[in-house]
Amino acid sequence: MIRTLFVDAGGVLFNNINEETEFLARVADRHAVDRADLAWRAMAAARVYESGRKHVHQVFHRLVGGHSWSGRGILDTWWLDHTYMDCVRAYHDNARVLRELREELPDLTLALTNNEAEHWDRLKDEVYGHLSMFDVLCSSWRVHRVKPARAFFEEALSRCRTTADETLLVDDRLPVLRAGAALGLRTLHISTPDVLADRLRSLVHGHAEPTGVL
Template sequence: MQEQIKNIIFDLGDVIINIDVPLAARSFAELCGQEEAEVIELFREKDLFRQFETGELDEAAFRSYVRQILKKEDWDDATINKAWNTLLLDIPPARIELLQKLRERYNLFLLSNTSPIHITEVNAILEKASGVPRLDELFNKLFLSYEMGVMKPDHAIYLKVLEEAGIKAEETLFLDDNAANIQAASELGIHTIHVQKPTTILDYLKDYVA
């Protein structure tokens, strides 16, 4: 397979940056004095994450909706942003170095289900870890769900990436930690690697920089 590959598409969370998704709901629960499970159910019932990560809600509308759902109209923007960003942990510098080496040989792309608040914070974490100020300096192009209006594992998002990047599925490798996202890409003929902790992209891609 490796001989065919000209392009590598990376997921963001738990592929490049370490994350702990429940931390966001836990943070909101602690702030509003509710149970974590109750907050998770409220967010799920109101379809909050999908709406934000497909761009149906912009940043201001997202924060307004959080205040409404949790009945905390007095929360300021910074409080909500901080709680939302708690799930973002660290970016090991070795992963950044790997991306820089890979880009000498391959076209690199990022494909993430994400939100503008998270991307702003990821850029801050990236700069602190490596001195690289923005994700788009590591990739040929970023494909972000909130800008595209569609999320993984919808086939449409992969087809958009292939078309807009001008690349072929059979020459492309996709790495993601979510099995459904991997399955959807495979169905379109994209080569895939299911990233599963504790194994990291340093292990999965070591032969690609040898």
């Protein structure tokens, strides 16, 4: 029986900003840096702000040419945040499905298990209110670990006071799903946003088999 849902945000509740939008290209063009180089360095540095080690503004200050973590200098943080939010697209149907499932099964624990900067998670929450949908926040900035690390899932299970075999991991990334499956979590691969609405309810109610990951 599934008692807990581990739900990703990017790819499930929202689009993936760095991978699916022009956000990084727009940052590169504004600061006259190479698009491909900035994209590579931004992906490599993501865990620094996702884990909460540094504020995302500090990381991008370095990425576009700063020489310290001070956060001062050429980076216009208002522009950066505005550009980020301009690229966000919310999957409203998926949020609706989760809210309806919560009403049907009040004992089901919903945990947010996303990799994101705290600052941008909260900016999105101001507009879309997604954080209030969850009983437990296990965002990377909250647990100070980043998926697909084993320690991330162990900490999330501990915070939710649940076991792997009672937990369904809902995510769009196969490496994350494989890491969760290796710990015994059941998995649902969100290959496209509509998969959640099509399959989640039947999985939680035990009418379908979880997604296998290779």
